[in-house]
Amino acid sequence: MVTIKDVARVAGVSTATVSRVVHNGGHVGDACRARVKKVIEELGYRPNTNAQALVKKSTNTIGVVTPKLSMSFFGTLACGVEKAAKEKNYKLLMSNSMYETQSEIDAINSLRDHHCDAIILHSEYSDEKTLIDLADKIPGLVLINRYIPKIANRCVWLDNESAAKQATQYLIDKGHTDFAVVTSIYQNNDPMLRVNGIKQTLKLNELSLNKDAIAEATANMEGGEQAVKELLAKGIKFTALLAYNDLMAIGAMHALFDAGLRVPEDVSVIGFDNLAIAKACRPKLTTMHYPVEEMAYYAAELAINLSDTSKPVTNRTHLFLSDIIERASVINAKNNNC
Amino acid sequence: MVTIKDVARVAGVSTATVSRVVHNGGHVGDACRARVKKVIEELGYRPNTNAQALVKKSTNTIGVVTPKLSMSFFGTLACGVEKAAKEKNYKLLMSNSMYETQSEIDAINSLRDHHCDAIILHSEYSDEKTLIDLADKIPGLVLINRYIPKIANRCVWLDNESAAKQATQYLIDKGHTDFAVVTSIYQNNDPMLRVNGIKQTLKLNELSLNKDAIAEATANMEGGEQAVKELLAKGIKFTALLAYNDLMAIGAMHALFDAGLRVPEDVSVIGFDNLAIAKACRPKLTTMHYPVEEMAYYAAELAINLSDTSKPVTNRTHLFLSDIIERASVINAKNNNC
DNA sequence: GTGAAAGCGCTAACAC
DNA sequence: GTGTTAGCGCTTTCAC
Numbered sequence: 001m002v003t004i005k006d007v008a009r010v011a012g013v014s015t016a017t018v019s020r021v022v023h024n025g026g027h028v029g030d031a032c033r034a035r036v037k038k039v040i041e042e043l044g045y046r047p048n049t050n051a052q053a054l055v056k057k058s059t060n061t062i063g064v065v066t067p068k069l070s071m072s073f074f075g076t077l078a079c080g081v082e083k084a085a086k087e088k089n090y091k092l093l094m095s096n097s098m099y100e101t102q103s104e105i106d107a108i109n110s111l112r113d114h115h116c117d118a119i120i121l122h123s124e125y126s127d128e129k130t131l132i133d134l135a136d137k138i139p140g141l142v143l144i145n146r147y148i149p150k151i152a153n154r155c156v157w158l159d160n161e162s163a164a165k166q167a168t169q170y171l172i173d174k175g176h177t178d179f180a181v182v183t184s185i186y187q188n189n190d191p192m193l194r195v196n197g198i199k200q201t202l203k204l205n206e207l208s209l210n211k212d213a214i215a216e217a218t219a220n221m222e223g224g225e226q227a228v229k230e231l232l233a234k235g236i237k238f239t240a241l242l243a244y245n246d247l248m249a250i251g252a253m254h255a256l257f258d259a260g261l262r263v264p265e266d267v268s269v270i271g272f273d274n275l276a277i278a279k280a281c282r283p284k285l286t287t288m289h290y291p292v293e294e295m296a297y298y299a300a301e302l303a304i305n306l307s308d309t310s311k312p313v314t315n316r317t318h319l320f321l322s323d324i325i326e327r328a329s330v331i332n333a334k335n336n337n338c
Numbered sequence: 339m340v341t342i343k344d345v346a347r348v349a350g351v352s353t354a355t356v357s358r359v360v361h362n363g364g365h366v367g368d369a370c371r372a373r374v375k376k377v378i379e380e381l382g383y384r385p386n387t388n389a390q391a392l393v394k395k396s397t398n399t400i401g402v403v404t405p406k407l408s409m410s411f412f413g414t415l416a417c418g419v420e421k422a423a424k425e426k427n428y429k430l431l432m433s434n435s436m437y438e439t440q441s442e443i444d445a446i447n448s449l450r451d452h453h454c455d456a457i458i459l460h461s462e463y464s465d466e467k468t469l470i471d472l473a474d475k476i477p478g479l480v481l482i483n484r485y486i487p488k489i490a491n492r493c494v495w496l497d498n499e500s501a502a503k504q505a506t507q508y509l510i511d512k513g514h515t516d517f518a519v520v521t522s523i524y525q526n527n528d529p530m531l532r533v534n535g536i537k538q539t540l541k542l543n544e545l546s547l548n549k550d551a552i553a554e555a556t557a558n559m560e561g562g563e564q565a566v567k568e569l570l571a572k573g574i575k576f577t578a579l580l581a582y583n584d585l586m587a588i589g590a591m592h593a594l595f596d597a598g599l600r601v602p603e604d605v606s607v608i609g610f611d612n613l614a615i616a617k618a619c620r621p622k623l624t625t626m627h628y629p630v631e632e633m634a635y636y637a638a639e640l641a642i643n644l645s646d647t648s649k650p651v652t653n654r655t656h657l658f659l660s661d662i663i664e665r666a667s668v669i670n671a672k673n674n675n676c
Numbered sequence: 677g678t679g680a681a682a683g684c685g686c687t688a689a690c691a692c
Numbered sequence: 693g694t695g696t697t698a699g700c701g702c703t704t705t706c707a708c
Contacts (some may be wrong), residue, residue: 001395014679019703023662027677049451049700050397052387054684058609068417070631072614075413079406082434086441091448094432103424111428120454219419221617251620257620276410279559280618282595293408316706343686352695357687389685573703594693 002043011039022047036093053115062092062118063111066220072275079119080296089306101125112138118303120144124188140307144299146189156299156318160190162324163288164197167242167270170324172205175333176240176268179209181228183244191294193242198242208310212236219244222229224251232259239267239333246271246278246287253281258268268330295320340381360385365663375553391453399458400638401431401449403442405581407473410613414519418634419458426642439463440586450476454532456641458482462526478645480637484527494656498528501660502535505608510543513579513671514606517547520565522557529582536580550574557582562589563647570597577605584609584616584625591619599665606668621666633658
């Protein structure tokens with residue numbers, strides 16, 4: 001590995017001068033600068049970022065912790081962060097938390113050990129206190145998809161409740177009166193918020209949702225399929241189905257098809273997230289758009305700003321809104337229910 | 339930030355002793371060890387990995403460069419690497435190359451600057467010479483999904499040609515004789531290999547593939563849709579369609595449906611990759627499984643081994659095979675062609 | 677405009 | 693069993 005000393009020796013200058021040239025600093029003669037540049041080129045010298053980090057106390061690195069990168073929601077999140085990182089010349093360090101509190105903590109610690117300037121954390125299971133303590137210790141920590149009032153300034157989140165309300169109202173406006181809901185078995189945060197939004201909107205419209213019409217399952221395709229099978233087995237009648245996410249919505253459609261029901265003719269289905277997969281199914285899925293890439297980009301910028309403790313903190317919230325993507329899985333309700 | 343010196347001072351020992359305790363090294367008295375451990379705990383001391391890296395000349399970090407993390411194929415790849423990394427206590431550094439040669443090189447350089455021990459590279463566009471030079475400079479570099487004979491030892495790849503042959507033979511065995519192919523517009527490596535495999539198998543079975551029956555487009559859903567529209571517009575008749583990947587296959591099915599054709603009754607469709615999305619569409623897609631997660635896991639292990647230059651290199655190849663996942667998009671050919 | 681030197685946090689060889 | 697010390701590669705202050 002060629003070091004700054006090697007360059008200095010070959011160019012016949014001090015390491016200080018080489019450092020100046022590398023950083024395009026002033027106070028270097030033109031001839032000298034040219035010579036040093038040439039040597040750097042010839043030797044293929046590249047500064048060791050670990051050494052730089054040691055003295056600069058900053059690594060120009062942004063860390064990301066998400067449950068599982070292979071899920072396209074999180075891959076998209078990572079992409080948003082990466083875009084911001086690239087623009088600001090930061091590196092990306094990533095870690096999967098695998099939906100486990102302990103490995104989430106391990107992941108964060110490992111990022112801290114590396115002295116990441118900024119950390120973007122998607123945490124579903126750690127409790128608020130843990131997160132607040134963490135935020136206290138790490139200036140550049142930003143939570144994505146979670147809202148904790150005490151550290152509102154560090155939370156970039158989506159208004160799940162209002163998104164759910166919007167979806168529900170959309171279905172009501174289409175004339176639907178018989179609803180069913182497929183939600184995640186983990187009743188933390190998002191699922192709860194969304195179900196609340198649905199219930200409130202229904203009530204507001206003098207419609208009701210039977211407890212039996214809410215089916216819980218794991219938040220994936222299989223879960224959605226299973227949930228609808230249960231609904232059908234229980235004899236629940238509905239013309240409109242709200243799913244926790246696109247994956248569950250698609251699983252739900254499979255179950256509906258298998259039961260001889262048509263989407264949207266017999267049952268209208270609405271998803272959540274607007275993943276690429278929502279365009280793969282037939283009919284294409286009407287869904288609530290989750291602007292996760294923009295949010296992640298924004299979160300990364302925010303985290304970088306916060307990490308610079310010399311800057312004043314503007315104490316504001318960072319709330320994003322969802323909007324509906326109309327495709328083909330919803331139509332007007334027929335007068336006669338199925 | 340609390341440093342090793344702080345711990346040493348508070349515990350009334352030297353930094354060497356603290357270091358020994360941190361690494362569970364010998365030559366430390368029991369009482370002393372306990373005291374130091376206590377202080378570490380109280381102060382919340384964590385070693386600075388940058389400083390460690392500087393002296394150890396190793397970062398315990400594995401870098402990954404893929405085109406775009408938001409595509410689930412690459413997210414899955416990243417997961418495979420991460421699994422291996424976690425097991426061996428390595429950190430993950432990630433970078434998107436965005437399908438551009440220059441940002442691919444930037445990404446690799448940035449990983450090198452960080453002194454990553456191992457690097458997993460998914461490169462589609464860099465030429466062989468560049469890659470060979472790179473491999474020369476970086477002992478822990480492993481190429482995934484690419485085969486370059488000169489550095490066979492560093493390539494973890496899938497036998498695309500034989501996978502394509504297998505898919506084609508499968509269709510032939512189902513009685514199909516009229517084929518069409520939807521492939522990627524970028525005729526580099528994989529697409530070429532797969533089309534070759536298809537042609538060879540057809541020829542072997544005394545079947546032919548008209549040039550007009552091969553449509554090129556971008557390798558996504560929209561591309562697949564467009565490609566089939568072209569095929570149909572040209573009046574090509576086929577009962578079996580081989581797509582470059584699942585995304586294109588699904589787009590193709592959309593186009594088929596829109597033209598009033600049924601899958602699989604009128605046209606059997608086969609994909610490639612076996613992404614989650616292959617189970618989202620209707621009918622569920624029969625496809626060639628690409629074991630990318632296992633491959634990535636394997637590649638990470640290989641890269642870590644190679645990075646230890648003290649170990650002897652075993653000069654072998656790392657070839658993975660694909661197998662067919664039978665779902666619902668393929669049936670036996672009818673006697674009368676559509 | 678350029679260089680000498682201190683020091684970032686840590687490890688490891690060596691001394692005691 | 694424990695401490696001293698040199699040095700990893702780099703930046704930056706201070707002289708000159």
